[in-house]
Amino acid sequence: MNVIVELERPLLELEAKIDGLKKLNETQRVDFSAEIRALEEKALALKIEIFGNLTPWQRVHLARHPRRPLALDYIAKLDGFVELHGDRAFRDDPALVAGYAYLGGVPVFVLGQQKGRDTKENLYRSFGMAHPEGYRKAARIMRLAQKFRKPLLTFIDTPGAYPGIGAEERGQSEAIATNIKLMAGLGVPIVVNVIGEGGSGGALAIGVGDTVIMLQHAVYSVASPEAAATILWRDAGKADEAASRLRLTSEDLFEFGIVDTIATEPMGGAHRDPATTIQSVLEVDKQALAQLVKLSPEQLIDRRYEKYRKIGAHEEMALDRAAR
Amino acid sequence: MPTPNWLRRRGARPQPSDDKLWEICPSCGDRLFIKDLEAKLRVCPKCGHNFRLPALDRIALLADGDFDEIAENLVTADPLRWSDRSTYPEKTERDRTKSGLLEAIIVGFCTVDRIPVGLGVMDFNFRGGTMGGVVGEKVTLLIEECARRRVPCVIVTTSGGARMEEGMIGLMQLAKTSAAVERFGTLGLPLITILTDPTTGGVSASFGFQADVIIAESGAAIGFAGRRVIDQTIRQKLPEGFQTAEFLLEHGQVDMVVRRADMKSALANALRFFTTPVAAEFIRPTPAARRPKSKAS
Numbered sequence: 001m002n003v004i005v006e007l008e009r010p011l012l013e014l015e016a017k018i019d020g021l022k023k024l025n026e027t028q029r030v031d032f033s034a035e036i037r038a039l040e041e042k043a044l045a046l047k048i049e050i051f052g053n054l055t056p057w058q059r060v061h062l063a064r065h066p067r068r069p070l071a072l073d074y075i076a077k078l079d080g081f082v083e084l085h086g087d088r089a090f091r092d093d094p095a096l097v098a099g100y101a102y103l104g105g106v107p108v109f110v111l112g113q114q115k116g117r118d119t120k121e122n123l124y125r126s127f128g129m130a131h132p133e134g135y136r137k138a139a140r141i142m143r144l145a146q147k148f149r150k151p152l153l154t155f156i157d158t159p160g161a162y163p164g165i166g167a168e169e170r171g172q173s174e175a176i177a178t179n180i181k182l183m184a185g186l187g188v189p190i191v192v193n194v195i196g197e198g199g200s201g202g203a204l205a206i207g208v209g210d211t212v213i214m215l216q217h218a219v220y221s222v223a224s225p226e227a228a229a230t231i232l233w234r235d236a237g238k239a240d241e242a243a244s245r246l247r248l249t250s251e252d253l254f255e256f257g258i259v260d261t262i263a264t265e266p267m268g269g270a271h272r273d274p275a276t277t278i279q280s281v282l283e284v285d286k287q288a289l290a291q292l293v294k295l296s297p298e299q300l301i302d303r304r305y306e307k308y309r310k311i312g313a314h315e316e317m318a319l320d321r322a323a324r
Numbered sequence: 325m326p327t328p329n330w331l332r333r334r335g336a337r338p339q340p341s342d343d344k345l346w347e348i349c350p351s352c353g354d355r356l357f358i359k360d361l362e363a364k365l366r367v368c369p370k371c372g373h374n375f376r377l378p379a380l381d382r383i384a385l386l387a388d389g390d391f392d393e394i395a396e397n398l399v400t401a402d403p404l405r406w407s408d409r410s411t412y413p414e415k416t417e418r419d420r421t422k423s424g425l426l427e428a429i430i431v432g433f434c435t436v437d438r439i440p441v442g443l444g445v446m447d448f449n450f451r452g453g454t455m456g457g458v459v460g461e462k463v464t465l466l467i468e469e470c471a472r473r474r475v476p477c478v479i480v481t482t483s484g485g486a487r488m489e490e491g492m493i494g495l496m497q498l499a500k501t502s503a504a505v506e507r508f509g510t511l512g513l514p515l516i517t518i519l520t521d522p523t524t525g526g527v528s529a530s531f532g533f534q535a536d537v538i539i540a541e542s543g544a545a546i547g548f549a550g551r552r553v554i555d556q557t558i559r560q561k562l563p564e565g566f567q568t569a570e571f572l573l574e575h576g577q578v579d580m581v582v583r584r585a586d587m588k589s590a591l592a593n594a595l596r597f598f599t600t601p602v603a604a605e606f607i608r609p610t611p612a613a614r615r616p617k618s619k620a621s
Contacts, residue, residue: 161529163549163557168567171577172548173528177502181534184503200486201498201529201548208499222486222495222526227553232408232488236556247404247491256403258492305503309464311496313403313457317426 003061007050008268014043051268056219057240059249063197063219067271069278071097071112071155074195077278078103078153081110086137090170093134095126095162096206098141103153104286106293109145111138111206112155115196128197129162132175135205139175142182149297151189151289154206159224161202176205183208184304187297191288193281194250194259195270199224210304211288214250214259215281217269221248257311261288349373351543365584374543374584376521378423379430379447382480386588387434387443394432395465398458406489415451415489423449427458428483431466436478437592439599442470444479446527454487455526460497463531467504471511476595480518481532484550485525498530505534514598516591519569519578524550533577537594540569540578541587547572 018039025032054062062068075081078101086092097114100107113130116122130138145152161172180201183190192209198220214220223231225239228246232238253259263281270277295303346357351373361368365385366375383391399416406412420426428450434443444466446453455463463479470477486494505515517535519528521544529548532538540546547567554562565571569581582590 161548163554165554165560165562165566168547168549168554169571169575171533171575173524173546174533174577176529176548177531177533180498180502180530181506181509184499184506185509200495201526204495204498205529208502220492222488222491227557228488230552230556231484231550234552241408242488245404245406245408245491246488253492256493258496305507308496308499308503311457311493311500312461313401313490313493314398314461315401317397317399 002065003058004065004269005061007058011043011046011050011268014039014046018043047268055240055244056246056249057225057243059217060197060219060225060239060243062217062269065269065271066117067274068196069270069274070117071114071157071195073274074155074193074278074281075099075101075110075112077282078108078110079105084137084141087133087140089136090133093126093131093137094124095128095158096130096134096138098137100150103282103289106151106286106289108151108153108289109141110153110155111141113158113203113206115157126162128158129160130158130202130205131162131164131167132170132172135161135172135175135179138206139179139182142179142186145188146186149188151191151293152183152186152209153285153289154190154192154209156192156194156198156203156207156220157196158199158202159197160199160227161205176201179205180208184308185301187301189289189292189295189300190304191285191292193263193285194218194220195281197224200227208304208308210292210300210307211260212258213261213263213281213284213288214253215263215270215277216250216265218250219243219248220250220253220259221246347375349375367584372542372583374521374541376448376482377584378449379425379445379480382445382520383430383434383443385584386436386445386478386480386591388436388438391434391443392432393430394469395462396430396432397426398461399426400456400458400490402489403457403493404489404491406491412489419450423447425450427462428453428455429459429462431462433469433473433475436588436595439592439595440473440475441595442466442473442475442477444477446480446482448482448484448522451484451487451489453481453483453527454485454494455483455497455501455530456487456490456494457497459487460494460500463497463501464504467501467508467515467531470513471508474511474513476514476516476599477508478516478518478591478595479531479535480520481523481527482520483523483525483527483532485527485529495526498526501531502534505531514595516594516598518582518587518591519546520544522546522550524548536598538578539587539590539594540572540581542569542581542583544569546578 081101083099115128190209194214225243228242229238266273349368352371431444
C-alpha cells in the first residue's frame with residue numbers, strides 16, 4: 001500500500017467538502033464563503049503538515065504514487081508522437097516506449113520507461129522494468145538519433161532493469177552496458193528527465209545526458225531501496241532504512257552534480273496537478289534543447305565526457321600511510 | 325614461483341590475516357591445505373573449482389613479472405557519510421586489513437607474454453569488489469593512460485556491482501567508465517575483459533560487457549541481477565547452472581570460457597592477434613582517432 005495515498009486521504013476528503021460547498025455557493029442563495037475560506041485554510045495547514053516534512057521513504061512512495069504522471073503522459077503532450085516498436089531481434093518490450101515527436105517544433109527521438117496504472121497494465125508493462133530487448137530497442141533509437149542528427153529526449157521511471165531468468169539469458173548486462181556506452185558517444189543533444197523513480201543501471205541505460213532534469217519529488221538511486229536492502233542486509237523489508245541512507249532525493253543529487261536542474265512540482269506532488277507539472281517539465285526541456293542544439297557533435301561529446309569524468313569521491317592518501 | 329620485485333615492494337602493506345590453515349572446497353566439500361591450494365593457483369585439485377583469487381595473485385598469474393602500478397594511493401572520500409551497523413570508513417578500514425589493498429582494484433602497466441598492456445584487476449575481498457568513486461576513477465585513469473600509451477587494455481573483474489555506500493556516485497561510475505571505453509574504442513586498440521567469480525550488477529553492466537573480447541573464467545557466476553535480488557523480486561525458481569560462465573557461453577553472452585591454468589596463454593593469444601598488423605600500409609588511424617581529444621584523454 002502506498003503510504004502517501006493513506007496520508008493524503010483526510011486532505012482529499014476535506015477538498016471534496018470544499019468543492020461541495022463551492023457548488024452550493026453558486027447554486028444556493030446562502031453565502032458559504034466564510035466556511036469555504038476556513039476550510040481552505042485548514043486544507044493548506046493539512047497540506048503543509050502532510051507534505052512539508054516527508055521522510056525519504058515517504059518520498060519514494062510519493063514518486064510511486066498511483067496517480068503520478070507517467071512517461072506516456074508527458075510524451076502525449078509532445079506534438080505528433082509516433083511510437084516505434086521492437087528491437088528487430090526478439091520482441092517489442094512495452095516497459096520501454098520509443099518513438100519520435102516534435103518539441104516546440106524541434107524533431108526529437110523519444111524514449112521512456114512506462115509503468116502501469118493498475119495491476120493489469122503493470123503486468124503488461126512489467127512495472128516499468130525493461131528486458132534486454134527493451135534496451136536494445138532503445139539502442140536502435142539512439143543510433144537513429146545519431147544517424148539523422150536529431151536530439152534525444154528520455155523519461156526515466158523504473159525501479160530497475162527486470163531481474164529474471166529470460167532477462168539474464170538474453171544478456172541484461174550487455175544490453176545496459178551497450179546503451180550507456182552508446183549515449184556517451186552520441187553527437188546529438190541528450191536531455192534526460194527523471195520523472196518518477198530512477199533505479200540502478202536499468203534507469204541509467206537511458207539516462208546519460210547533457211542535461212539531466214529531475215522532478216522535485218522524483219527519486220533516483222544506485223538500486224531501488226528494496227534491492228539495496230537485499231544487497232546490504234539480505235532483507236528487502238529494510239527498504240525504508242535503505243531509502244534514508246541512499247541520498248536519493250532531487251536535492252541530494254543536485255548537490256552531487258548528478259542532476260543539472262530540479263523541476264518544481266505543485267505542493268503535495270505532481271499527481272495533484274499533472275497538467276501543470278507536465279507543461280513545466282516540457283518547458284524546461286525546450287529551454288535545455290535550445291542551448292544544446294548550438295553545440296557541435298564534438299563539443300557535445302567532449303562536454304558530456306568532462307561532466308561524467310568529474311563525478312567521483314576519492315582522495316589521495318599520504319604515501320607513508322599507503323605504505324608503498 | 326619467485327616473488328616478483330613489485331610484489332616484494334608491497335611488504336609494508338597490511339597483510340591479509342593468515343591464521344587459517346585450510347579451506348573447505350564449496351564445490352566438492354574437500355578439506356584443502358591453504359599452502360597446497362596456493363601452489364595450485366587456488367584451484368581445487370580434486371574437482372577443479374576455482375577459489376577466488378586475490379588481485380595480487382591474479383597479477384602474478386597474468387603479468388610477465390613486472391607490474392608498474394598507477395593511482396595506487398586513491399582512497400574513498402565517503403561522500404554520503406554512510407553509516408549502518410558501522411560507518412563506511414570503518415568498513416573500508418576492515419577491508420584494507422582483510423585484502424591488504426587500499427581499494428577494490430589495482431591498475432597499472434605490464435607485459436603479458438612480452439606484449440605491453442594496461443592491466444586492471446579487481447579484488448573481491450575489498451567491499452565485494454564493488455565499484456565506488458575510487459574504482460571508477462582508477463578504471464577511467466587506466467583506460468585513459470592506455471589510450472595515451474597506445475596499448476591494449478585488460479581488466480579482470482570480480483564485483484558485486486555498484487557500491488551501495490556511495491549511492492548515486494557509485495552508479496555514475498558506470499557512465500564515467502563507459503565514456504572512457506567509448507573514447508578508447510575510437511583508437512583501434514582492444515579492450516579485453518576477463519570475468520571471474522562473481523561479476524554482477526554495475527560492473528557487468530558497464531566495462532565488463534563492453535569489451536571487444538569477453539573471456540569468462542570457468543565456473544564463475546556472472547549476471548546482471550544477483551540471485552538474491554532475483555529471488556526477492558520475482559520469486560522464480562532458478563535453474564541449475566543459471567548465471568555460470570558456461571551458461572553465458574551457451575546463451576551467446578561471452579566469447580570463451582577458459583580455465584584458470586590456461587588464462588594467461590588465452591589472453592596472450594588474443595592480445596597477439598589484435599596487435600598484429602596486416603601490413604604497414606594497411607593500418608591507418610580511423611578518422612575519429614585523428615580528431616584532437618580534450619586534455620582528459
